[in-house]
Amino acid sequence: METQIVLEKWPGVISTVSIGATKAEGGTRSNVVKIGGQTAMPLLFREGVIPNKPKIAFEIWDIAPLDFDEELLCAYGKAIRDPFAWAEVCVNDYKAELLCLKMQGTHPDFGNKTPQDAAKFVSTLLHKVKVPLVILGSGDDFKDNLVMPVCSEAAKGERCLIGCAVQENYKTLVASVLADGHNIIAESPIDINIAKQLNILISDMGLALERIAINPTIGALGYGLEYAYSIMERARLAALSGDKTLASPFICFVGQETWKTKEAKVSPQQGIIWETLTATSLIQSGADLLVMRHPQAARNVSKHIEALFRE
Amino acid sequence: MALSGLDIYKLLPKTNCRQCGLATCLAFAMQLAKKTIPIEKCPFISPEAKSTLEAQALPLIKLITLGTDKTKFEIGNETVMFRHEEKFRNPTGVGFIIEDSLSDDEIKSRLGKIKQLKFERVGQELFVNLVAIKQNKDAGRYLEALKILLDNTDLPIMLMSEDLIALKQAVSISHARKPLLYSAHQENFAQIGTLAKEFQLPLVVTAQDINQLSLLVKELVNLGAKDLILNTGTKPIADKLWDLTQLRRQALKKTNRALGYPAITIIDQADYYDEAIEAAAYIAKYSGIVLIKGFSAWEALAILTLRQNIYTDPQKPLQIDPKLYPIGQVSRNSPVLVTTNFSLSYYTVLGEVEASKIPAYILSVDTQGMSVLTAWAAEKFNAEAITKSLDNFGVKEAVEHKNLIIPGYVAMISGDLEEQSGFKIIVGPKEAAGIPAFLKNLN
Incomplete structure (x- = not known):
């Protein structure tokens, strides 16, 4: 008797978030990066459509990094001391499809740059590099509410992905993103209910669910990776079963979590494999956009993605 | 797929003879489904039904x-x-x-x-x-x-x-x-x-x-x-x-x-x-x-x-015994840091305290294996819980000062904790990686 293959078909679809606007769309980006859009669980190509590969965004800052591990500093060389040169190395040398800019320098403890300076930085960066941008605040809620609206405005029409909105502080960011035509990152603390709730709150303000990416808050390999891994699987199963309020692609901050760990700092190879496996494991649980730091780790993951999607 | 009680019931004689000790065949089927009674209790079961049920009791993937x-x-x-x-x-x-x-x-x-x-x-x-x-x-x-x-x-x-x-x-x-x-x-x-x-x-x-x-x-x-x-x-x-x-x-x-x-x-x-x-x-x-x-x-x-x-059990996060752990050659003046009993929290703090080479105590509070912020949200890492641990695990006997270092992420409990415990609360770094520098600058 022939073995009957068990196929699982799902009624739901993950929304497609487009990052970057080209000239034709009113922006100045050279390309558009699309994430999401799938109708199957991760990598199960025979059970639905998986139109977009997971993408890698290189993390850069608006200032020279202060607490980066030696290995990361070496990987970028002198360029890392100048944020624009750093961005150009990512795009020109490492072929980054998009960049994730963190406005760390606006943080009260990291230079406390003014909102005006931050906005000017964003405008200049948009001139210097042409790939789509993810733009993040510094994590200081009060300051972010001053900085992010002007950064959003400085990138108006470029259809960036801007974050992070959290349950306690989302209104200012949502209003800016709506006004300036961007997408938003909704961050929840490894909690599927808060993720859902926040998506509803944001869409209630008039921002379409199709313009939200979920940041499920990941831990690195060995540092709680499995919590995010399972939350993402649960959310994805719910979304594919038809829950539209969870049907957003996932963005995972792999680099920042990995390079905090003790293990990543032991040797170059160990740091690279730590970031690599954190990223590839999250791809298996549904990650759509991975924000990474080490160029070799990004190269490893990119090669793996190509192998997975080769047909 | 495991058989339900009703699926099993269909395989039974349906005579309600009570020989198994239960009132009805349906009740017996329900117990079988829960694996709380052996199939042998039914003297009239057909050999086919028995082998079906025995097979169903085997693991679906062989050990x-x-x-x-x-x-x-x-x-x-x-x-x-x-x-x-x-x-x-x-x-x-x-x-x-x-x-x-x-x-x-x-x-x-x-x-x-x-x-x-x-x-x-x-x-x-x-x-x-x-x-x-x-x-x-x-x-x-x-x-x-x-x-x-x-x-x-x-x-x-x-x-x-x-x-x-x-x-x-x-x-x-x-x-x-x-x-x-x-x-x-x-x-x-x-x-x-x-x-x-x-x-x-x-x-x-x-x-x-x-x-x-x-x-x-x-x-x-x-x-x-x-x-x-x-x-x-x-x-x-x-x-x-x-x-x-x-x-x-x-x-x-x-x-x-x-x-x-x-x-x-x-x-x-x-x-x-x-x-x-x-x-x-x-x-x-x-x-x-x-x-x-x-x-x-x-x-x-x-x-x-x-x-x-x-392979970590999602229902049972890895945890350690909640108690006061001396790290290194501690004295009665050594600093005391408090964290949860979630293994990852504790071992991360431990690693950094060891790296600092400064002898210290780590007070592990019973948060049932929850991490700092999760436990705080669930009220298992609040002023009350930490005060209880300070009393129960002999912190006052171990050190002669009354200073307690708490994780930066729960800075908001400082006031309450100071009031309830009588300890002076020092807010430590948010990330454990900041502990060595923090301990070195403590005095």
Whole structure:
């Protein structure tokens, strides 16, 4: 008797978030990066459509990094001391499809740059590099509410992905993103209910669910990776079963979590494999956009993605 | 799929004779479904119904033991597709392929390095499980290499050979170690199945497609080979992930006994990063064993850590005993840092305190294994809970000062905690990585 293959078909679809606007769309980006859009669980190509590969965004800052591990500093060389040169190395040398800019320098403890300076930085960066941008605040809620609206405005029409909105502080960011035509990152603390709730709150303000990416808050390999891994699987199963309020692609901050760990700092190879496996494991649980730091780790993951999607 | 009480009821005599001690056959069926009563309690059950019910009581994926003595390990007996549905039970065995074409010294040196691959993370010991010896040369060389293996590793072993004569000789000198045989396929299954049966050895079954695989399994079971491990051969990663998913679904969702065995994956990548990525992918997706070639500590640690993460019980986070832990040569003036009893929190703090070389106490509060922020949100790491721990775990007796360092993320409890405990609260760094600098600047 022939073995009957068990196929699982799902009624739901993950929304497609487009990052970057080209000239034709009113922006100045050279390309558009699309994430999401799938109708199957991760990598199960025979059970639905998986139109977009997971993408890698290189993390850069608006200032020279202060607490980066030696290995990361070496990987970028002198360029890392100048944020624009750093961005150009990512795009020109490492072929980054998009960049994730963190406005760390606006943080009260990291230079406390003014909102005006931050906005000017964003405008200049948009001139210097042409790939789509993810733009993040510094994590200081009060300051972010001053900085992010002007950064959003400085990138108006470029259809960036801007974050992070959290349950306690989302209104200012949502209003800016709506006004300036961007997408938003909704961050929840490894909690599927808060993720859902926040998506509803944001869409209630008039921002379409199709313009939200979920940041499920990941831990690195060995540092709680499995919590995010399972939350993402649960959310994805719910979304594919038809829950539209969870049907957003996932963005995972792999680099920042990995390079905090003790293990990543032991040797170059160990740091690279730590970031690599954190990223590839999250791809298996549904990650759509991975924000990474080490160029070799990004190269490893990119090669793996190509192998997975080769047909 | 497990039978429900009603499914079982249909198989019973439906006479309500009460011989089983329960009022009705339906009540008996419900107990059977919960596995709280043995089937033998029903004297009138038909032999067919009995065998159906007995089969249903068996694990859907067979539990298989590899090796002997202290290093033996079990795989299989998995019950879910996703870890949040319950948990993954028996961690993937991680093994190494050693080829007989390597020199004696090289084989010994690799075995020596493999022996060193033991790590401790968050209070658990992580180790590798298996060494496979692969035949590239003639039978004579294969046996020589196997002898080196037997003398130089305690780990369970696997015999990889296409040469039945060599394999038989290899079994004759190693069967006491219960080696895993590799592998039965369309051309050799009768002979190798008989060999596995004769020495009661576990056996890998290889076929490219799962239909073929299930046919081979049935043949081997008929021959009397019992402990089988499934292999769908060499193929691209996405196809392999599909096979592994399909095998797990066949076993769990369709009770397909012919595919109700753990799977093995053999990785053939020249680059160690690629090898680790592939191993991690198969560990996350159901492989019972993964075989690699790389034996570097960095690669093994990353793979074993991933395995530890995936196989952690989601309902029971790793935790430690809540109490006061002295770190280093503590005195009555040593600082006291408070954290949760979630292993990851505690060991992260411990690592940094040790790195600071400043003797200190870590007070681990019983948060039932929740991390700092989760426990705070659940009111298990608040002023009250910490005050209770300060009293119960003898902090006042251990030190003569009344200063307590709390994690930066819970700075908001400072006021309440100071009031309730009578300790002066010092807000520490948010991330444990900041602890060494923080402790050095404390005075």
